[in-house]
Amino acid sequence: MTSPVTSPATTAAGPAxxxxxxxxxxxxxxxVVDVDVxxxxxxxxxxxxxxxxxxxxIYDGFWVGEDSEIENIGGIRADVxxxxxxxxxPNLRWPGGCFADEYHWTDGIGPRRERPRMVNTHxxxxxxxxxxxxxxxxxxxxxxxxxxxxxGNVGSGTVxxxxxxxxxxxxxxxxxxxxxxxxxxxxxxxxxxxxxIGNEPWGCGGNLxxxxxxxxxxxxxxxxxDHGKDRLYRxxxxxxxxxxxxxxxxxxxxxxxxxxxxxxxxxxxxxxxYYTMSGSWMDKGSATEFTDREYWATMARAxxxxxxxxxxxxxxxxxxxxxxxxxxxxxxxxWWNVEPGTNPxxxxxxxxxxDALVAAVHFEAFHSHADRLRLANIAQTVNVLQxxxxxxxxxxxxxxxxxxxxxxxGHHDAAHLPVRPVGDVAQREADxxxxxxxxxxxxxxxxAVTVTAANLDxxxxxxxxxxxxxxxxxxxxxASVLTAGDPREHNTAEEPxxxxxxxxxxxxxxxxxxxxxxxxxxxxxxRLVG
Ligand code: AHR
Numbered sequence: 001m002t003s004p005v006t007s008p009a010t011t012a013a014g015p016a017x018x019x020x021x022x023x024x025x026x027x028x029x030x031x032v033v034d035v036d037v038x039x040x041x042x043x044x045x046x047x048x049x050x051x052x053x054x055x056x057x058i059y060d061g062f063w064v065g066e067d068s069e070i071e072n073i074g075g076i077r078a079d080v081x082x083x084x085x086x087x088x089x090p091n092l093r094w095p096g097g098c099f100a101d102e103y104h105w106t107d108g109i110g111p112r113r114e115r116p117r118m119v120n121t122h123x124x125x126x127x128x129x130x131x132x133x134x135x136x137x138x139x140x141x142x143x144x145x146x147x148x149x150x151x152g153n154v155g156s157g158t159v160x161x162x163x164x165x166x167x168x169x170x171x172x173x174x175x176x177x178x179x180x181x182x183x184x185x186x187x188x189x190x191x192x193x194x195x196x197i198g199n200e201p202w203g204c205g206g207n208l209x210x211x212x213x214x215x216x217x218x219x220x221x222x223x224x225x226d227h228g229k230d231r232l233y234r235x236x237x238x239x240x241x242x243x244x245x246x247x248x249x250x251x252x253x254x255x256x257x258x259x260x261x262x263x264x265x266x267x268x269x270x271x272x273x274y275y276t277m278s279g280s281w282m283d284k285g286s287a288t289e290f291t292d293r294e295y296w297a298t299m300a301r302a303x304x305x306x307x308x309x310x311x312x313x314x315x316x317x318x319x320x321x322x323x324x325x326x327x328x329x330x331x332x333x334x335w336w337n338v339e340p341g342t343n344p345x346x347x348x349x350x351x352x353x354x355d356a357l358v359a360a361v362h363f364e365a366f367h368s369h370a371d372r373l374r375l376a377n378i379a380q381t382v383n384v385l386q387x388x389x390x391x392x393x394x395x396x397x398x399x400x401x402x403x404x405x406x407x408x409x410g411h412h413d414a415a416h417l418p419v420r421p422v423g424d425v426a427q428r429e430a431d432x433x434x435x436x437x438x439x440x441x442x443x444x445x446x447x448a449v450t451v452t453a454a455n456l457d458x459x460x461x462x463x464x465x466x467x468x469x470x471x472x473x474x475x476x477x478x479a480s481v482l483t484a485g486d487p488r489e490h491n492t493a494e495e496p497x498x499x500x501x502x503x504x505x506x507x508x509x510x511x512x513x514x515x516x517x518x519x520x521x522x523x524x525x526x527r528l529v530g
Contacts (some may be wrong), residue, residue, distance in 0.1 A: 025463070026424075027462075027463040027464060027465045027515075028425065028426035028437060028438040028455070028462035028463055028464060028518075029421060029425050029426065029436075029438045029440055029453075029462070029463075029464045029465070030421065030422045030423060030464075030465040030467070031419045031420055031421045031422060031440060031464075031465070031466055031467070032419075032420045032422060032466075032467045032469060033417050033418070033419055033420070033442050033451075033466050033467065033468050033469065034417065034418075034420075034469050034470045035417060035444060035449060035468055035469065035470045035471035035474075036469075036470030036471060037417075037418075037470065038415030038416070038417060038444055039370065039371075039415060039416035039417065039418055040370040040371040040415070040416055041370060041413060041414070041415055041416070042366065042367050042370045042411050042412070042413065042414055042415075042416050042443055043370070043373075043374050043375065043413065044088075044090040044412035044413045045090050045091050045147075045194075045374060045375045045376070046329075046363075046366040046370075046373055046374070046375065046376040047088075047089065047090055047376070047405060047408065047411075047412060048089070048090055048091040048092070048093065048149065048330070048375060048376055048377040048378075049084075049089045049091070049092050049093070049146075049377055049378055049380070049381040049388070050092070050093040050094075050097070050330070050331060050377040050378060050379045050380045050381060051092055051093065051094045051095075051380060051381050051382070052094070052095060052096045052097035052098075052099050052100075052123075052379075052380055052384065053095050053096065053097075053099045053103070053120060053123070053128060053132070054096070054097060054099060054120075054122075054123040054124075054346070054347060054380065054384050055123060055124065055343065055345070055346025055347055055348055055383060055384050056346060056348065056382070056383040056384070056391070057380050057381065057382050057383050057384040057387075058095075058132045059131075059132065060383065060391065061077070061080065061381075061382030061383045061384075061389075061391055062076055062077060062080055062132070062140060062381075062382055063075055063076060063077070063131065063132045063136065064076075064077050065131065069394075070393075070394055073143060074136075074139060075131075075132075075136065076136070076139065076140050076143060077391070077396075079391075079396045080382060080389060080391070080396065081140075081143045081144060083388070083389050083396060083398060083402070084144055084146075084381070084388065084389070085143075085144060085145060086406065087388065087402065087405045087406045087409065088145075088409050088412065089144060089146045089381075089405075090146060090147060090412065091146055091147040091148070091149045091193060091194060091375070091377070092140070092141060092144065092146050092147075092148060092149060092381070093149040093150075093151060093194070093196070093330060093377045094137050094148070094149070094150060094151065095137070095150075095151060096122075096151055096199055097122075097151070097199055097331070097379075097380075098122040098123070098199065098200065098203075098204035098205065099120060099122055099123065100151035100152070100153055100155075100196070100198075100199045100205075101153050101154065101155025101156055101157070101198065101199055101204060101205040101206065102118075102120075102121065102122070102153070102155065102156050103153055103157075104153065104157065104161065105133070105134055105153075105161065105165045105168075106161075106164075107130045107133070108130045108132070108133020108134055108136075109133050109134055109135065109168075109180075109184050110184055112129075112130075112131045115129065115130040115131065115133065116130060117129050117130065118130070122204060122345075123345050123346065123347075124343050124345030124346055125345065126345075134165075134168070134169065135184060135185070135186060137150075138169075138186075138190045147191075147193040147194070148190070148191075148192050148193060148194070149193065149194035149195075149196065149235075149330075149375075149377070150165070150169070150192060150194070150195050150196065151195075151196035151198075151199055152165065152195060152196055152197055152198065152220060152224065153198075154197060154198030154199075154201060154205065154206065154213070154216050154217070154220050154237070155198065155199075155201065155204070155205040155206035156206075159219050159220055159223050160223075162197075162220045162223055162224050163223040163224065163225065164176075164177050166192070166195065166223075166224045166225055166227070166232065167225070167227060168180060168181050169181075169189065169190050169192050170189045170190065170191070170192050170226075170227045170228065170230040170232075171189055171227040171228065172188070172189045172227070172228050189227070189228065189230070191230055192230060192232060193232075193233055194232070194233045194234075194235060194375065195224050195232045195233070195234050195235070196234075196235045196237065196271075196330070197216075197217045197220045197221050197224070197234055197235065197236045197237060197267055198213065198216070198217065198220070198236070198237035199237050200237060200240070200273065201213040201216075201237050202239060202240060202243070202246065203240070205237060210239070210245065210246045210249035210250070211249060213237070214236075214249050214250055214252075214253045217236045217237070217250065217253070217266075217267060218253055218266055221234045221236065221266045221267045222266065232268075233268045233269065233326075233375075234266070234267040234268055234269070235267065235268070235269045235270070235271050235326075235328045235330060235375065236250050236266075236267040236269070236270050236271070237271055238250060238270045238271040238272040238273075238312070238328075239272055240272065240273055240274075241272065241273070241274050241308060242308055242311055243272070244311050244312060244314075244315045246272075247270055247272065247312050247315045247316065248315050248319075250267075250270045251263070251270070251315060251316055251318075251319040251320065251325070252319065253266070254266060254267070254319065254320070254325065255319065262322075262324065263319065263320050263324055263325055267325075268325065268326060269325060269326035269327065269328045269374060269375060270312075270316070270325065270326075270327060270328065271327075271328040271329065271330045271331075271375075272308070272312055272327070272328075272329060273329070273330070273331040273332070274304070274305055274308055274329060274331075274332050275331070275332065275333060275334070275335040275379070276298060276301045276302045276305075276332075276333065276334045276335070276358050277298070277301065277334065277335050277336065278290060278294040278295075278297045278298045278301070279294070283337065284335055284336050284337050285298075285336055285337065286336060286337055287334075287336035287337070287339070287349040287350040287351065287352065287355075287490075288350050288352055288488055288490060289488070290354070290488065292458070293430075295354060295458065295487055296428070296430035296431065296435065297430055297431040298334070298354060298358060299357070299358070299361065299430060299435050299456050300430040300431035300432075300433040300435045301431060302357075302358040302361040302362065303361055303365075303433065303435055303436070304433070305329070305332065305361070305362050305365045306364075306365035306368060306369070309327065309329065309365060309366075309369045309372070309373055310369065312327055312372075313327055313369060313371075313372040313373075316372060317372075323371055323372055326372065326373070326374030326375060327369075327372045327373050327374065327375075328373075328374060328375035328376065328377075329366075329373065329375070329376040329377070330375060330376065330377045331377060331379045332362060332376060332377070332378055332379065333355075333358070333359075333378045333379045333380075333385055333386030333401075334349075334351075334354075334355050334358050334385065334386045335347075335349075335379075335385055335386075336349045336350075337349075346383075346384070347380075347384045347385050348383055348384065349385060349386075350390075350490050351386060351387060351390070351399035351400055351401050351490055351491075352400060352487060352488050352489060352490040352499070353400050353482070353483070353484050353486075353487045353488070353489050353490070353499050353521055354487040354488070354521075355386050355399070355400055355401045356399075356400035356401050356403060356404040356482055356499070356523055357404075357454055357456055357487070357521065357523060358386070359378070359386070359401050359404040359405065360404055360439060360452065360454040360523045361439060361454070361456075362376075363404075363408055363411070363441065363452065364439040364440070364441045364452075364454075367411065367416045367441045367443065368416070368418075368441070370416045378401070378405075386399075386401055387399060387401070388401060388402040388405065389402060392493045395493040397491050397492060397493055397496050398491060398496065398500070399490070399491060400482065400489075400490065400491065400499040403482050403499070403500060403501050404482065404523055406501070407452060407480060407482065407501060407523065407525035408450075408452060408525065410443070410445070410448065410450030410525070410527055411441070411443045411450050411452070412445075413445065414443035414444055414445035414450060415443060415444050415445065416441075416442075416443050417442040417443055417444055417449070419440045419441055419442055419466070422467075425438065426438055426457075426462060435456070436456075437455065437456045437457045437462065438453065438454065438455050438456065438457075438462050438464055438518070439453065439454045439456075440452070440453040440454075440464055440466065441453075442466070447529065447530050448477075448527055448528065448529045448530075449468070449471075449474065449527070449528040449529075450525070450526070450527055450528075451466065451514070451524075451525075451526045451528065452523065452524065452525045452526075453516055453518060453523075453524050454518075454522065454523045454524070455518035455519065455520060455521065455522050456521065457520055457521065458486070458487050458520050458521045459520060460520055461517060461518060461519055461520055462518045463515065463516065463517055463518070464515070464516040464518060465513055465514070465515050465516075466513065466514045466516070467512065467513050468512050468513070468514060468528075469512065471512075471530065472530050473530065474512075474528040474529065474530055475528065475529060476507055476526060476527070476528055477527050477528065477529045478525075478526065478527040479503065479504035479505075479507055479524070479525070479526045479527070480501040480502065480503060480504050480524070480525050481501060481502060481503075481504035481506070481518075481519065481522050481523070481524045481525075482499065482500070482501045482522065482523040482524075483499075483519045483520070483521060483522035483523070484498060484499045484521070486521075487521045501525075504524050504525075504526070506518065506519070506524070507524075507526060514526075514528075
């Protein structure tokens with residue numbers, strides 16, 4: 001949402017009339033949406049995902065191996081592929097995360113039984129057999145119909161490793177790396193869309209200062225060459241949360257030495273990371289057992305993402321007013337204490353309706369900053385952190401967050417339609433912040449309008465009124481709602497459908513005003529067609 005188009009109502013309240021009927025509560029949000037004034041395109045890549053060699057994400061999640069009794073396609077779990085295809089995931093980041101900065105890609109090619117083993121020191125101190133490597137990841141991307149986002153190793157890798165990996169992946173014809181790829185069974189190069197230059201270099205990616213990293217970023221980005229028709233979108237690893245100074249250092253590195261005011265094309269985006277939790281990093285809170293106070297603290301912190309994107313974007317605007325360089329939030333999502341009894345290094349957590357609403361809050365912020373935010377990746381896709389699916393042997397569970405992603409597919413590559421509040425928006429205080437208790441966002445694509453709205457309040461329904469202007473007759477062609485009696489509700493292998501979208505009956509028209517009656521803690525998605 002953008003700022004109100006009128007100031008809040010200031011009418012003084014008179015004495016109560018005891019004979020009057022109960023007043024109709026004011027809508028939690030009344031807003032104008034100008035359908036004929038589209039804003040910037042919401043890149044589908046803000047709905048990206050992340051798969052790290054961490055816990056049960058790759059092994060047991062995506063990869064079970066060709067000999068597994070679990071149905072697989074060349075070792076990749078068939079049910080996971082089927083589930084993720086349905087939410088049209090646009091890109092997948094791999095192999096990390098922190099793992100990326102200790103990953104040496106040549107360990108993950110060639111006959112699997114001959115691949116060297118290593119210790120995954122970041123995540124559980126377990127042995128990594130490298131059975132899932134470059135070829136397996138690219139095969140997964142092909143099965144998913146998704147674009148690869150490969151994270152290069154700057155922390156412990158060399159510039160030559162970066163250069164060779166990009167050549168191995170993308171170069172056609174005859175070259176040392178293209179020949180090696182051919183010897184490993186793949187003649188044709190792949191298309192690689194995104195290439196990450198490091199990960200969290202201020203922490204697990206080398207404990208570097210911004211100045212130290214920025215020199216390395218320039219070097220690695222230079223040698224991550226474009227081969228043939230492949231044009232890499234290089235993402236330089238940025239700061240954590242509100243480290244705007246880090247972003248500024250990286251932006252300064254793009255200034256041309258020759259006096260050209262346009263930023264140089266060394267890296268095309270700068271990232272930052274932001275995770276949501278109700279507690280502290282030492283005690284993040286339980287995924288399923290939380291108090292009302294913790295619920296609202298979570299929502300307050302989720303809302304902070306809009307402020308952070310705006311902060312990084314403001315720094316970038318100073319160096320790049322034409323918004324050539326993209327911002328990438330390439331790790332986001334909820335991070336809770338691990339499920340009791342699971343390996344603390346595996347980051348396995350349940351996923352409730354609260355998580356889906358956290359995602360809804362992020363989506364709205366992503367749309368509002370579509371002019372600068374080009375890429376975002378939720379952490380992580382399977383069995384780790386705020387995942388889409390949880391696997392349990394043969395069984396697979398779709399999480400509430402999965403459904404929130406499914407309900408947003410209409411926004412992919414659609415033009416943002418700013419939702420401009422008229423008057424007050426319902427809000428409350430939590431965690432020292434003022435938190436809107438409803439969100440709404442809209443977009444248009446191919447003549448259709450997609451509207452999504454969330455009511456974060458677990459104790460009360462909320463009315464949202466959208467005055468849609470600048471369009472011909474519109475009718476509702478699809479409406480669904482994700483809700484449950486309690487934000488702690490979640491899906492399990494025994495009860496996989498406790499939180500799943502159902503048809504939404506709470507939409508009515510009054511002229512061109514669309515009125516939505518949102519149940520407590522709910523997420524609604526509507527498609528309007530002309
Ligand atoms: O997503 C889990 C971890 O969080 C990633 O490996 C790291 O980049 C971040 O700290």
